[in-house]
Amino acid sequence: MEYVIIVIGAVLIKNILLAEYLGCCPFMGTSKKMNTAVGMGLAVIFVLTAATAVTYPIHHYIFTRFGLEYLQTITFILVIAALVQFVEMFLKKAIPALYQSLGIFLPLITTNCAVLGVAILCIRRDYSFVESIVFAFSSAAGFTLALVLLAGIRERLIIADVPKPLQGTAIGLITGGLMALAFFGFSGVDGSLNALMQQ
Amino acid sequence: MKEIIQMIVVLSLISGVCALALSGFRAATAERIEDQVLQNVQGPKVKLVLDKAENDIINDRKTISVNGEDVLLFVGKKGTETWAIAYESKGGGFGGDIKVMVGYDIGNDTLTGIQVISHKETPGIGSKIAEDQFTKSFKGLTTSTRFKTKPEGGDVDAISGATYSARGVCEAIRNSVEIYPQVKKQMQAQ
Amino acid sequence: MKAADLTVSTGSHWHSGARITDFSYNTLLALVPAIAMGLYHYGISAAGVIGTAVASAMIAEAAMQKLLGKPVTIADGSAAVSGLLLALLLPANTPAYMVVVAAFIGIAIGKQCFGGLGANPLSPALVGWAVLRITKPWVGYLDFDLALINYDLGFSMQYPLAVLKASGASGLHDFNTWNLFLGNQTGGIGASAIVCVLGGGLYMVARGLVRWEIPLCFLLGVFIASSLFRLVDSAAYAGPLFHIVTGNVMIGAFFLSTDNSSAPINRWGMVAFGLFCGMITVVLRVWSVYPDGVVFACLLMSLFVPLLDKLRASPIIVRPATIQITKEARREGASS
């Protein structure tokens, strides 16, 4: 049940993109076409979960033990970059079909702040290992959901008469704002579920 | 081959120099950072717990060892005389550990107050443990009080809907009271 | 194929500018009974809110179109409809500045930025309302119990959904379902006039201006979700009939969720859209911080409309890459 609350929280209530502002660049950059959005979303789910699974033990078994917490940022980003390289090589060799569809997004993910952001959030929120993995996966799923919804809307805007200054990123941001507005409807749901569980 | 060696050497050199620079900077700022965290995170709470102290509580802190564990002790003074002490302890809440700062008047062994330093309870429900209405009820209780909620057979009023969270606070206080005699003894020995 | 005859019946109303006017004015006509009941209950201040909302929505539309160098089309009545729907959701004495801000943001940001009528992904009226709802210092004015404190209309002056939120289904014995259905409840100016809204909605359906699938499935969704909750614990959760005759469900089913450009265009899309709107409404009523979830449910499901339209290939939407953007094509695509 507490995992359900983490999932609902990360996908609907505190959506990583629409409420925590993580991963806005790819949100704008890869939401023009549905195919791109789906590809980016899947790649993020994959890398984000894997990255958290790697950075969590590094922090809890090496850094806290030797008092090296200040190296968190620099190590995490290097680990993520290396992980992305590794995933890329592995996919190329092992699952070429998947590489074909995800490959081009992988290099972009290193600088997707959602990946590093979630890895750091897991540490700051004191999650356990399983909680971290659940949180990472559902954050990435929430990112993908938002990205796909935005792509759906932006594909339609191609045939709409959007005023010239607003075309491109501007209307993308405004649409993102309206999406964030709609997601506000879920506020309080996590609290109610938590209360249900406490009874 | 030469290229690979160059790559490795350059990358290692850069990383090495950066790591060195960072640990140097870390050494230079560590003390100040610790001080800032105390001032900004625990400081305000400690000042509430030891509200009648006249000294600079954060500066007059000391570390003592109880049962092999370090305890960070804040000392409140009236004039030059030590009036009260406060230290942190924790208990298990509903969402995770609840950290509580408990203050003791060492003259008559009563609680000068408690403050919740950090918790992960449900906002709006369990989070009520951090509100004044709940924390004030501990002020002035003696250390011999049964720090359990009433349904558990203790003396503390629980909060409706936040039973677990209130129990967590009580547990933290029990843990704190348990080592209080030793802390007090060490304090007076110094 | 089914999809084919679907477009035959809706197409004739969505294709030309003249028919947009038709749609708007018929909507205004259908809402007259609800407006009348609102005026009867709340008097001059309700008229003030409605007037302010309609006027500022039309001014916002005209101003944005002037600014963007487009022909001004406020005569088609679509901005007036948005303004009116917004007003009908608000308490009778909402401060004018709130109404103006909501109408301006709804029309300017929610509609004109996207290219005007038909291109907006969300309904302008709902965007405006939601903006007010999340602006914390203003929320007090949207709380019906506080806002309508000076009225005594001869029935319980407590907002039924607020009572449900505060004390569960056991606190509802003051409310009589039939009375609630007749509109004897506090709430939005027009939204609470349940029977009038239903009548207007049926008129729209009968005229073929609103497809029956969305309203029916919306109510069905509310029914299903609230029945499920009821099964779990009948003391805590209200029954389906209570949910259907309170708050914004009726106006949501017939007027809010059926906004032309933010609802799906084929039958299965409409069915899924309606069902989910209804079910999310109940979930939000039960678990979210808001007493009523209709507006947010409609907004959320509108985001899914482009995906729902992919459920079955639609004869109206053509792949963007291959489309010739002629005037007709744009209008077809836009109104879908």
Next chain:
Amino acid sequence: MSVFKEFTKGLWQELPPFRLVLGLCPVLAVTKSATNGLGMGLAVIFVLTWSNILVSALRKVIPRKVRIASYIVIIATFVVIVEMATQAFFYPVYEALGIFIPLIVVNCVILGRAEAFASKNGVIASALDGLGIGAGFTMSLVVLGGLRELIGAGTLFDVEIMSAAYRSHSFSFMLEAPGAFICLGVLLAIMNAVSAPSSS
């Protein structure tokens, strides 16, 4: 003249995040107040300038294949220094900016300048480029933060600007996430409209 140009281009022609559309996350996240925007901007100026200087100085030594990794190490080092410095000397700023200080490391503006400019130009030009782009970034953050703070809370740099009546009924929508997205979108559109002839 050309040196001056390296600095000023960041203030309009290549003003991030508006022109380059890079580094949006901190722009949205930390602009609840002008003060936060300024703090974030100064941190970015520091990291951007120093990483540009170092990347430019080492540009002939670093092999092409490991250049991105080297840039990341260099940038991350300065980010950690900023992180520790804010924690030690400006603790309230550190708390307000939260995880967005470590996230400067993945701010595309910085890696983008290292790759696109500093790796190809001299040290002085790179330093000026960093200062200019950083100043532009800061300016954007302060403008957006100021606008949101003024409308959303009625204050500016925590100074009470609007009347008390306004402050108690402020339009706090601007401080919420939807307000952030919409505000940035509208500002971007206004900028596009103002410079319509020169933009592509």
